[in-house]
Amino acid sequence: MSETVEKRYRVDGMDCAGCATKIDTAVRRMPGVEDVLVSVTAGTMTVRHDGSSDLVAIERRVAGLGYSVMQVTSRTPAAPSRQVHDHHHDHEGHDHANHDHDLDEASHGAAAAPPASDTVEGLHGHDNTTTNGPWWQSKKGRLTILSGVALVTAYAIGHLVPAIAPYAFVAAMLVGLVPIARRAVMAAFAGTPFSIEMLMTIAAVGAVIIHAGEEAATVVFLFLVGELLEGVAAGKARQSIQSLTKLVPKSALVEEDGKTREVPAENLAVGATILVRPGDRISADGTILSGESAIDEAPVTGESTPVRKGEGDVVFAGTVNGDAALRVKVTAAAADNTIARVVRLVEEAQESKAPTERFIDRFSRYYTPGVVVVAALVAILPPLLAGGAWNEWIYKGLAILLIGCPCALVISTPAAIAASLSSGARRGLLLKGGAVLETLGKINAVALDKTGTLTEGKPKVTDVIGFESTQADILKYAAALETGSSHPLALAILARAATDNVVVPAATDAKALGGKGVSGTVEGLPIFLGSPKAAHERIPLSAEQTARITGLNDEGKTVSVLLVGETLAGAIAMRDEPRDDAKAGLKALTDSGVKIVMLTGDNSRTANAIGQQLGIEVRAELMPEDKQRIVGELQSQGLTVAKVGDGINDAPALAAADVGIAMGGGTDVALETADAAILHGRVGDVAAMIALSKRTMRNIAENITIALGLKAVFLVTTIAGITGLWPAILADTGATVLVTINALRLLRPAR
Secondary structure: OOOOEEEEEEEEOOOOHHHHHHHHHHHHOOOOEEEEEEEOOOOEEEEEEOOOOOHHHHHHHHHHOOOEEEEEEEOOOOOOOOOOOOOOOOOOOOOOOOOOOOOOOOOOOOOOOOOOOEEEEEEEOOOOOOOOOOHHHOHHHHHHHHHHHHHHHHHHHHHHOHHHHHHHHHHHHHHHHHHHHHHHHHHHHOOOOOOHHHHHHHHHHHHHHOOOHHHHHHHHHHHHHHHHHHHHHHHHHHHHHHHHHHHOOOEEEEEEOOEEEEEEHHHOOOOOEEEEOOOOEOOOOEEEEEOOEEEEOHHHHOOOOOEEEOOOOEEOOOOEEOOOOEEEEEOOOHHHOHHHHHHHHHHHHHHOOOHHHHHHHHHHHHHHHHHHHHHHHHHHHHHHHHOOOHHHHHHHHHHHHHHOOOHHHHHHHHHHHHHHHHHHHHOOEEEOOHHHHHHHOOOOEEEEOHHHHHEOOOOEEEEEEEOOOOHHHHHHHHHHHHOOOOOHHHHHHHHHHHHOOOOOOOEEEEEEEOOOEEEEEEOOEEEEEEOHHHHHHHOOOOHHHHHHHHHHHHOOOEEEEEEEOOEEEEEEEEEOOEOOOHHHHHHHHHHOOOEEEEEOOOOHHHHHHHHHHHOOEEEOOOOHHHHHHHHHHHHHOOOOEEEEEOOHHHHHHHHHOOEEEEEOOOOHHHHHHOOEEEOOOOOHHHHHHHHHHHHHHHHHHHHHHHHHHHHHHHHHHHHOOOOOHHHHHHHHHHHHHHHHHHHHHHHOOOO
16 A cells, blocks of 8 residues: 655635635546645645656646646654653652642643745746735736726727727627636636636626627626735735744844854754844744843734743744843754744644535535526526517526626635634634634533643742741742752742842752751751651641641642751742633633533642632542543533643543643643644633634624625526626625625734
């Protein structure tokens, strides 16, 4: 069995789903082709074949239909590591008590996705090529202008020499009709006989036969204007997501051997160190090695205010450095940075059809031939059965051919979905296809992980309690012992000391005591920091002190006790705290009628404390298979379930849910298993995703109403003799433009 080969192409000139259908039908009939995916909104075609296909012949077939074809290949980086970064730091003897507190539920990695950078391998052009310049520089624009000039000239000649007016209008018509007819014939030979070009050709030729050459020339011109407008509107949607790639700067300053030199950003290697000056855009995904600055992440994540970041924090390509120079270690090649992955994901998603889109595609296969039959019956039956005038009823039949074009109907769904996917991507909401987008609007139950999803995924100091010392002294001594440690609890203490501007002295003789804590000498005093149990072994704790510590434990907090000599100086309580927007995000879900539940592997005491704080039902101490089982139980109750998580233990439940949503900082496994991802990690974005889906489905309903409504109105008025060929073509192209413009409203943020 031969191996399947995949080739990807850029295709210019596709304006509507009818274009995609013609290309799909033509290429699918070529020898060796196994599957074809065509996206109008992304302007791409992916061909899967068995290796025996003649790619040049495929390109010629598509070019013959009137489209330009560019075969592209992705610059594939080395395969990224799939290991999950383990957060179980071996902090020998660093037992701060309550180790059932699960701080390791979320393992953080970088999601791997196919690269978006493409290189051109070949180019075959034809009538529908587009340019990056103004519309009038494109071949479509030039053809439309030429047709318009020919029509105006025909009117002038007809006014000056009425005897040759019919011939002048026929000549003007042919200027625009010849390219249209050529595409119609090529489409017919390629398997699409009922294309809009064929309907247009029949209508124009028929109009000439019944001596309506003036209208025929005008209709051809209006058809070209409509196609041009469709192309401009479709290009707006296409440019929306592609404009993201322009956010990444072209060059970067690389540090080598103590010197900096400017290199192309696309050549940056993983592991390289780059210097980012204040005000510059960051040229690669990376981790800050030194420096602290406010980072404007709005272009990538939609975050409205700059985020303060320092050593060890992650930064994204395309974001803007604020007020200080940063040294950044590159963690992803240009072809695999955040923006490239977003663009690639959205383009692939646009090739994946939603159920509604698939239904309309199937419907249109029967609709267009049906229109041709109806038009023929309208043209033939009244003269044959009722003695009607042949010219009059043939004219009406030709008008119905134009009215019946399915372009507006077929583009109604993919245009809305493409705009919605692009809009979501610009806000950090990534969805893997129209089917996911459509299903999200039906969600009425959401199961959320705790650590790293509802919470930050790392502990913070919540309480500093002074029994015999001040809070500043407690932090000073504790931070001195923890300096240099990478344990999450140690990092929490050091972060709090830095926030409170505590001057941390040096510690001597610092050592870890297996299973108990750490000890050392600070400012000449013997210091011990460890669990309450270990501290009690050294000096007795009073009933009041024990009760205070127990109360903190009941709140799900980890407590470390500080001894200075033989004195219980104080205690430090830490907990993985909820995200800042968690409560508001959950309220947005419940306000929209969605049932919410927390599913966590953490201990019940900690989980219930967080659950009570957030007002959410809690299911704790779960294994991965338990989370999957609970998702199944919710589905068995008739609920459509979304699962939100970021850890490897969430993968089974993410796969089992109707829609799996990975938080942006999650593991590779979670992001690959999920149907959608929240790049910025905001809980409120779950509700935003659902709202975006509902808004999109309303837009699709509006588009279908516009498309069918206009056709119904003009069908009645045409048969009644009120409207003719001119309004008919306006009804077709006008509806397509209106539908596309309505879909583009989704690119604007919701109010």
